[in-house]
Amino acid sequence: MALKTLAYNVCLPTQNTFFAYSSLTAVANQATLTVINALSANSGIMKIRTLSGPLPQPRYQRCNECDTLFILPELLNRQSAYCPRCNAQVEKGHEWSLTRLTSLAVAMLLLMPFAFFQPLISIRLLGTRIDANLMEGIWQMTQQGHPITASMVAFCTIGAPVTLAGSILYLYLGERLGMNLKPVLLMLDRLKEWVMLDIYLIGMAVACIKVKEYADINVGMALVAYLAVTVLATLTLIHINVEQLWQRFYPQPKAKGPPSTLQLCLSCNFTGHADARGRCPRCHVVIRPRRRQSLQKTWAALIASTVLLLPANLLPISVIYANGQRMEDTIFSGVVSLASSGNMPIAAIVFIASVLVPFTKVIVLLTLLLSIHFKTQHSLKTRIRLLRVITWIGRWSMLDLFVISLMMSLVNRDQLLSFTMGPAAFYFGAAVILTLLAVHWLDSRLIWDAHATGNAEYTD
Numbered sequence: 001m002a003l004k005t006l007a008y009n010v011c012l013p014t015q016n017t018f019f020a021y022s023s024l025t026a027v028a029n030q031a032t033l034t035v036i037n038a039l040s041a042n043s044g045i046m047k048i049r050t051l052s053g054p055l056p057q058p059r060y061q062r063c064n065e066c067d068t069l070f071i072l073p074e075l076l077n078r079q080s081a082y083c084p085r086c087n088a089q090v091e092k093g094h095e096w097s098l099t100r101l102t103s104l105a106v107a108m109l110l111l112m113p114f115a116f117f118q119p120l121i122s123i124r125l126l127g128t129r130i131d132a133n134l135m136e137g138i139w140q141m142t143q144q145g146h147p148i149t150a151s152m153v154a155f156c157t158i159g160a161p162v163t164l165a166g167s168i169l170y171l172y173l174g175e176r177l178g179m180n181l182k183p184v185l186l187m188l189d190r191l192k193e194w195v196m197l198d199i200y201l202i203g204m205a206v207a208c209i210k211v212k213e214y215a216d217i218n219v220g221m222a223l224v225a226y227l228a229v230t231v232l233a234t235l236t237l238i239h240i241n242v243e244q245l246w247q248r249f250y251p252q253p254k255a256k257g258p259p260s261t262l263q264l265c266l267s268c269n270f271t272g273h274a275d276a277r278g279r280c281p282r283c284h285v286v287i288r289p290r291r292r293q294s295l296q297k298t299w300a301a302l303i304a305s306t307v308l309l310l311p312a313n314l315l316p317i318s319v320i321y322a323n324g325q326r327m328e329d330t331i332f333s334g335v336v337s338l339a340s341s342g343n344m345p346i347a348a349i350v351f352i353a354s355v356l357v358p359f360t361k362v363i364v365l366l367t368l369l370l371s372i373h374f375k376t377q378h379s380l381k382t383r384i385r386l387l388r389v390i391t392w393i394g395r396w397s398m399l400d401l402f403v404i405s406l407m408m409s410l411v412n413r414d415q416l417l418s419f420t421m422g423p424a425a426f427y428f429g430a431a432v433i434l435t436l437l438a439v440h441w442l443d444s445r446l447i448w449d450a451h452a453t454g455n456a457e458y459t460d
C-alpha cells in the first residue's frame with residue numbers, strides 16, 4: 001500500500017510533485033523501483049513507468065509584489081508567467097538573444113552623436129536660422145545658472161540611454177573577457193524607467209507648437225537619427241530579459257530545503273536561501289524580508305515632493321522676453337495659453353503630464369501609506385492597481401522640463417526675443433524625481449502584510 005501511495009504522489013502535477021520526487025529518491029533504489037513497476041502493472045497504475053530518469057525539480061519563485069510562493073513552469077518563447085495571487089508579471093519567456101541586443105546597442109551608440117549633437121529642429125527667427133539640438137538645450141540651462149535641472153534632463157535623455165547601450169555591450173564583451181557582470185545586471189533593471197527618449201520626442205512636438213507663434217519651423221537632419229535611436233532603445237527595453245541573462249551568466253542550483261523558508265532577493269529577483277552572511281547567493285546583495293526602512297523613506301520623499309510642488313506650481317516656470325516685455329508663465333497658465341491658442345490635444349498632454357500626474361501620485365502614495373499605517377483591509381485590488389498605474393505613468397512628468405530645455409536653445413535672441421527658465425523648473429524637476437523615488441522605495445508587500453488575516457486575496 002505504501003508503494004501505491006508513492007506512485008499516486010508522483011502522478012500529481014501539483015506542488016506535491018516536489019515532495020513525492022524527493023521522498024522517492026530518498027527511499028527507493030533501482031530494486032524497489034522494479035518492484036513498483038511490477039506491482040503497478042498488476043494493479044493498473046501505469047504512470048510509474050515514466051520514472052526511468054529523475055523528474056525535473058520544480059523551480060520555486062516568490063512574487064516581488066505580494067511575496068506569494070509558487071512553482072514557476074518552464075516558459076516557452078513569448079509566454080509570460082503571472083503571479084497566481086496578484087496577477088503581477090513575474091517572468092517573461094525567452095526574449096531576444098544577447099547578440100541581437102548587442103547589434104542594437106552598437107547601432108544606438110553609432111547614431112547617438114548625430115541624435116544628440118546635430119540639429120533636431122531649426123527655426124527662422126528674425127531673419128536668422130537657429131538650430132536646436134539636445135546638447136545645446138542642456139548647455140543653455142547650465143549657462144543660465146541651472147546646472148542641477150540641466151543634469152536632470154541630461155541624465156534622462158543622454159545618460160540613461162548611453163548607459164543602457166554601454167551595459168549591453170559590456171555584457172557581450174565582458175562574458176568573453178571573464179569580467180564581473182553582476183553590477184551591470186543589477187543596474188539594468190533599474191535603468192529602464194529612466195530612459196526617456198520617447199518623452200523627449202513628445203517634448204519636441206510641444207516645443208514646436210509653442211515656437212510656431214514666433215517663427216517657421218524646419219525639420220533638422222538629425223531628427224531621423226534621433227527617431228532611430230528612440231525606436232532601438234524602446235525595442236531593447238521591450239525585449240531585454242534581465243532574468244534570462246542572470247540565469248545564463250550566473251546559473252544557480254535549485255534551492256533545497258523547505259520551500260516555505262525561501263526568500264526573494266529584490267535586487268536580482270532570485271528566490272532562494274541566503275548564504276551564511278545573509279546575502280543572496282546570486283548577486284551577493286543582503287536579502288531582507290522587506291525593503292529596509294521602506295515606509296520612512298517613502299514618507300520622507302513624499303513630504304519633500306509635496307512641499308516642492310507648491311513653488312513648482314505657484315512660481316513662473318518659463319519667462320519670455322518679447323520686444324522688451326517680460327511675460328511669465330506658470331505651469332497652469334502655460335497650459336491655458338496652449339488651449340486658448342487652439343492646441344487642445346497638446347494642452348491636454350501637458351496638463352496630464354505636468355499637473356495631473358504629479359498630484360495624482362502624491363494623493364495615491366499618501367492613501368497607500370495611510371492604508372498600511374491603519375491596516376486597511378478593503379479595496380486591496382484598487383490600491384494595488386493604483387500603485388501600478390503611478391509606477392507606469394510617473395516618468396511622463398518630466399515632459400515640461402524637456403520642453404523648456406528645447407525652447408531655451410531655440411528662442412534665444414538676447415534682447416529682442418528670448419526664452420529662459422523660471423525658478424519653478426528646479427522645484428518641479430526635484431518633485432518629479434522624488435515621487436519617482438518614493439514609488440520605487442515603497443515595498444508593495446507591506447500593503448499585503450497589513451492584512452491581519454495574513455491571507456489577503458486580490459479583491460476589493
Ligand SMILES: [Zn+2]
Pocket residue numbers: 063064065066067068083084085086087088
Ligand atoms: Zn503576486
Ligand SMILES: [Zn+2]
Pocket residue numbers: 265266267268269270280281282283284285
Ligand atoms: Zn540577488
